[in-house]
Amino acid sequence: MPEVIEVIFEKYQRKPDQLIPILQNVQREFGYITPESVKHISRYLRISENQIFGVSSFYAQFRFTAPGRHSVKACLGTACHVRGGATLLEMLERELGISCGETTPDRRFDLERVACLGCCALSPVVQIDADIYSRMTVNKLSELLKQYE
Amino acid sequence: MTKEKTIQITIDNKTIDARPNQTILQAAREYQIYIPSLCAMEHLSSYGACRLCVVEVDGLRGFPTSCTTPVEEGMVIRTDTAEVKGLRQEVLKLLLSEHPASCLFCTEQDECKQYMGTIRKVGATTGCRYCPNDHRCELQQIAENIGLTETSYPVYYRNFPVEKYDPFYDRDYNLCILCGRCVRVCNNVRLNGTLSFKQRGRVTTIGPAFDRSHIDAGCEFCGACVTACPTGALSVKVSKWYGRPEGQVATTCNYCSAGCRLILQTTKTDVIDALPDYDSAVEHGIICVKGRFGITEYVHSPLRYGTPKEMTPAGYNDISWEEAIAKAAGKLSGLKPDDCLIVVSPQLLTEDLFVAQQFIRQVTGSEEVASSFIFDLDGDAASFINLALASEPFETIEKAQGILAVGFDSTYGYSPIGVKAKQAAQAGASLMSLNSFESNLDLLSKIAFVVNSSRWADVLDLTMSRMSKGKAEKRFADLVEMWGSDLNKTCETFSCSSHNVLIVGPGIIDSPDRGKILRSIERMKNEYSWKVVVAHQYTNLAGMFAMGACPGIKPGEMIKEASADKAVVLKAELIHIDLRKKRKLIYLIGDASFDSLPECEFLIYQNALPPQCSRQPDLILPVSLFTEASGTVISAEGRVLQVKEAVAPYMDSKPDWWILKSIAEKMGKGKMKFNDVSSIQGEIKKIIKGFPAVKKRIEFKEIEVKGNVKTHGKGKPAAWKSSYRGIPLGEVVSGIKVIELKGG
Ligand code: SF4
Ligand code: SF4
Ligand code: FES
Numbered sequence: 040m041p042e043v044i045e046v047i048f049e050k051y052q053r054k055p056d057q058l059i060p061i062l063q064n065v066q067r068e069f070g071y072i073t074p075e076s077v078k079h080i081s082r083y084l085r086i087s088e089n090q091i092f093g094v095s096s097f098y099a100q101f102r103f104t105a106p107g108r109h110s111v112k113a114c115l116g117t118a119c120h121v122r123g124g125a126t127l128l129e130m131l132e133r134e135l136g137i138s139c140g141e142t143t144p145d146r147r148f149d150l151e152r153v154a155c156l157g158c159c160a161l162s163p164v165v166q167i168d169a170d171i172y173s174r175m176t177v178n179k180l181s182e183l184l185k186q187y188e
Numbered sequence: 189m190t191k192e193k194t195i196q197i198t199i200d201n202k203t204i205d206a207r208p209n210q211t212i213l214q215a216a217r218e219y220q221i222y223i224p225s226l227c228a229m230e231h232l233s234s235y236g237a238c239r240l241c242v243v244e245v246d247g248l249r250g251f252p253t254s255c256t257t258p259v260e261e262g263m264v265i266r267t268d269t270a271e272v273k274g275l276r277q278e279v280l281k282l283l284l285s286e287h288p289a290s291c292l293f294c295t296e297q298d299e300c301k302q303y304m305g306t307i308r309k310v311g312a313t314t315g316c317r318y319c320p321n322d323h324r325c326e327l328q329q330i331a332e333n334i335g336l337t338e339t340s341y342p343v344y345y346r347n348f349p350v351e352k353y354d355p356f357y358d359r360d361y362n363l364c365i366l367c368g369r370c371v372r373v374c375n376n377v378r379l380n381g382t383l384s385f386k387q388r389g390r391v392t393t394i395g396p397a398f399d400r401s402h403i404d405a406g407c408e409f410c411g412a413c414v415t416a417c418p419t420g421a422l423s424v425k426v427s428k429w430y431g432r433p434e435g436q437v438a439t440t441c442n443y444c445s446a447g448c449r450l451i452l453q454t455t456k457t458d459v460i461d462a463l464p465d466y467d468s469a470v471e472h473g474i475i476c477v478k479g480r481f482g483i484t485e486y487v488h489s490p491l492r493y494g495t496p497k498e499m500t501p502a503g504y505n506d507i508s509w510e511e512a513i514a515k516a517a518g519k520l521s522g523l524k525p526d527d528c529l530i531v532v533s534p535q536l537l538t539e540d541l542f543v544a545q546q547f548i549r550q551v552t553g554s555e556e557v558a559s560s561f562i563f564d565l566d567g568d569a570a571s572f573i574n575l576a577l578a579s580e581p582f583e584t585i586e587k588a589q590g591i592l593a594v595g596f597d598s599t600y601g602y603s604p605i606g607v608k609a610k611q612a613a614q615a616g617a618s619l620m621s622l623n624s625f626e627s628n629l630d631l632l633s634k635i636a637f638v639v640n641s642s643r644w645a646d647v648l649d650l651t652m653s654r655m656s657k658g659k660a661e662k663r664f665a666d667l668v669e670m671w672g673s674d675l676n677k678t679c680e681t682f683s684c685s686s687h688n689v690l691i692v693g694p695g696i697i698d699s700p701d702r703g704k705i706l707r708s709i710e711r712m713k714n715e716y717s718w719k720v721v722v723a724h725q726y727t728n729l730a731g732m733f734a735m736g737a738c739p740g741i742k743p744g745e746m747i748k749e750a751s752a753d754k755a756v757v758l759k760a761e762l763i764h765i766d767l768r769k770k771r772k773l774i775y776l777i778g779d780a781s782f783d784s785l786p787e788c789e790f791l792i793y794q795n796a797l798p799p800q801c802s803r804q805p806d807l808i809l810p811v812s813l814f815t816e817a818s819g820t821v822i823s824a825e826g827r828v829l830q831v832k833e834a835v836a837p838y839m840d841s842k843p844d845w846w847i848l849k850s851i852a853e854k855m856g857k858g859k860m861k862f863n864d865v866s867s868i869q870g871e872i873k874k875i876i877k878g879f880p881a882v883k884k885r886i887e888f889k890e891i892e893v894k895g896n897v898k899t900h901g902k903g904k905p906a907a908w909k910s911s912y913r914g915i916p917l918g919e920v921v922s923g924i925k926v927i928e929l930k931g932g
Pocket of ligand 3 (some may be wrong): 224225226227228235236237238239240241242253254255256
């Protein structure tokens with residue numbers, strides 16, 4: 040991993056304002072922000088690991104656990120929210136035994152909440168990998184999860 | 189001083205003069221106009237988080253926050269209109285909707301202030317004490333000032349577990365109002381970077397990365413966050429339930445040579461806390477963990493001696509001072525000068541040191557003023573002393589363009605120096621650190637050499653050779669291979685700069701190769717004009733030499749009056765202290781360096797805490813510590829700093845000078861007729877003009893040693909650990925033990 044990170048660093052100047060682009064690149068490369076990469080970024084940019092974590096955890100786009108084989112996104116935008124998005128999310132958390140931003144121990148699913156997927160007419164929606172499932176109910180969702188291995 | 193331009197503004201119909209770079213809040217404060225504020229704090233950048241400081245400004249829309257709005261000529265500001273007041277109340281209510289408010293909104297509040305009653309059945313009237321900060325809480329104060337007595341919102345309890353697993357302070361983020369003071373002080377003032385806001389919105393918390401403990405995240409336990417916190421979220425373990433302190437005393441820390449000012453918080457009998465003073469000219473409030481958290485537990489250790497004790501076949505017996513003084517006098521009289529060895533700690537106050545050297549010279553007739561630093565440094569004592577006594581003031585680091593820190597780390601000590609180096613590095617100076625472990629300067633360093641101390645002299649030599657563009661010698665090959673290109677670049681800046689600073693840390697004292705390293709440092713200083721700043725734990729080393737509390741040096745002899753003053757010549761035999769020869773009597777004055785001592789028939793131990801050794805003292809004379817005594821220390825920078833008695837001496841303990849002069853009196857020897865500290869200071873005034881109120885830094889002459897110094901051959905010094913009066917702080921202060929174990 041250090042070598043891969045070094046290659047990433049070569050593309051960016053050694054300046055604190057490069058933090059976000061570097062983090063994005065690291066996440067593209069490894070799927071998530073690992074503690075080890077935070078350590079390397081810290082040395083490179085001369086900012087403490089804690090500050091880097093603080094900044095990156097502010098943004099929903101960064102994750103700190105390895106992604107699962109399938110990623111589930113529950114929409115909690117206004118439309119989805121009023122039509123039961125929160126119930127869906129709660130059910131997902133219970134069914135999968137994890138909370139948002141985490142991955143199941145068997146790495147089958149990871150779970151996230153999103154603010155709007157842009158298809159409010161179909162609310163409430165859940166996205167699994169690239170597919171959008173509209174007009175979701177707790178029962179339908181439970182069946183749906185079984186299709187993913 | 190040029191007169192600064194002023195700006196006229198009007199606050200609440202009062203016209204005042206403000207300075208152009210001030211915020212409304214700062215200007216108002218200067219004129220004692222009260223605007224409530226929680227997130228703003230002196231010495232911290234404005235943040236605008238709490239919204240309590242809102243005001244009305246003519247011509248500006250809405251309600252600007254006064255802590256972030258700069259003053260402008262002719263501004264008309266109102267701080268107390270009904271609208272502003274209502275807004276503040278609403279803001280505070282929202283703020284409290286996530287803060288437990290049992291102490292704020294209570295029907296008993298007024299009585300509580302006076303009587304501190306409680307509904308629990310307890311022996312003392314303590315009040316309810318929901319929170320360690322009760323009765324000394326800024327938030328409480330603000331709620332009172334804003335006049336909020338109830339809230340209309342339900343309180344959402346965030347239910348975070350209280351974090352108690354780190355040493356020194358506890359964290360209950362359920363009480364946190366996210367004002368960000370701790371985060372700003374940690375990152376912007378201490379340049380440490382342990383704390384940051386994590387996540388956002390409702391789930392925001394404060395702490396290090398990945399839920400690490402503070403100790404793992406690089407926290408220096410300087411306690412700046414605890415001091416900054418306006419709530420009870422952060423609280424000091426040992427003092428959290430003491431309530432409001434009854435008094436405070438400004439004094440000087442005695443744990444190292446930096447000489448930081450501490451504001452001791454006291455009750456009638458106890459020192460309960462030690463706070464930084466951001467207005468102090470020495471360290472600007474940048475104190476370290478030892479001063480901040482290492483004092484209460486030390487001075488109130490349950491192991492402290494309260495009465496003199498004498499060894500009997502059945503163990504120790506408490507005796508009176510009269511008996512103890514008579515016993516010591518009896519044992520000391522009739523001894524030939526080299527029958528006894530008297531060891532004086534460099535951590536005594538200047539006044540005590542003055543009396544100690546008089547005692548040795550006048551009572552025992554000896555010149556042998558031994559001290560632990562002579563044992564530690566052995567044959568290199570003179571060159572170290574010359575370096576240490578000529579140490580540049582800390583502010584030299586501020587303007588440095590190149591900095592090299594050798595054997596220096598400021599994680600758990602020497603913060604004023606470390607933070608200055610970090611500041612300079614952030615402002616663009618080239619920082620290079622050289623240590624045997626990863627130091628806290630590494631992150632900001634251009635190069636961080638982590639090599640065994642046997643190679644430090646090589647690295648210094650290589651740096652010099654690169655600075656003068658010399659060819660690299662063979663012995664440097666591996667260093668060049670590892671760090672070559674970075675080193676070239678850094679040395680380039682070193683040789684272009686006219687202001688390079690070498691920071692010498694306590695690490696060199698431990699090194700078996702300290703002689704070689706010291707010689708390289710001397711060369712950098714003399715041939716390459718590096719300015720040298722020395723950090724060491726011999727608190728009052730400068731005082732020792734000023735007072736002549738060292739072999740062969742008379743009181744005042746070392747003090748430099750004119751720059752042309754010649755070096756003091758010392759015969760090598762004088763600084764050779766024979767540690768193998770058996771003595772009839774050893775008298776330890778504030779020292780406990782038992783590992784180095786020769787055998788003896790009778791051992792007098794004048795200290796506050798029991799020594800860590802198997803040889804039990806025959807006579808124990810209990811002393812009062814620096815929190816209980818008055819006097820001065822002379823710091824590494826040559827400043828004469830005041831030490832003030834904060835609480836009365838513990839039980840029957842006495843100051844060092846009193847014990848010494850009493851023994852001398854009993855023996856009918858010497859001229860030590862001192863009744864109090866000021867009478868000693870009167871004597872010292874003859875050596876140092878104006879003492880103790882000396883403004884000028886004291887400068888020292890060099891020592892020149894004639895002849896070869898024999899080493900005393902007692903092996904290398906005990907690995908460096910922070911200690912006070914010979915007792916490692918880690919043995920007495922639980923948290924220091926934890927951080928030292930972790931530091932390995
Ligand atoms: S812990 Fe204290 S200082 Fe830090 S943000 Fe919370 S209330 Fe403010
Ligand atoms: S740096 Fe030295 S003087 Fe300052 S607080 Fe720490 S031990 Fe005390
Ligand atoms: S003091 Fe101004 S917003 Fe907090």
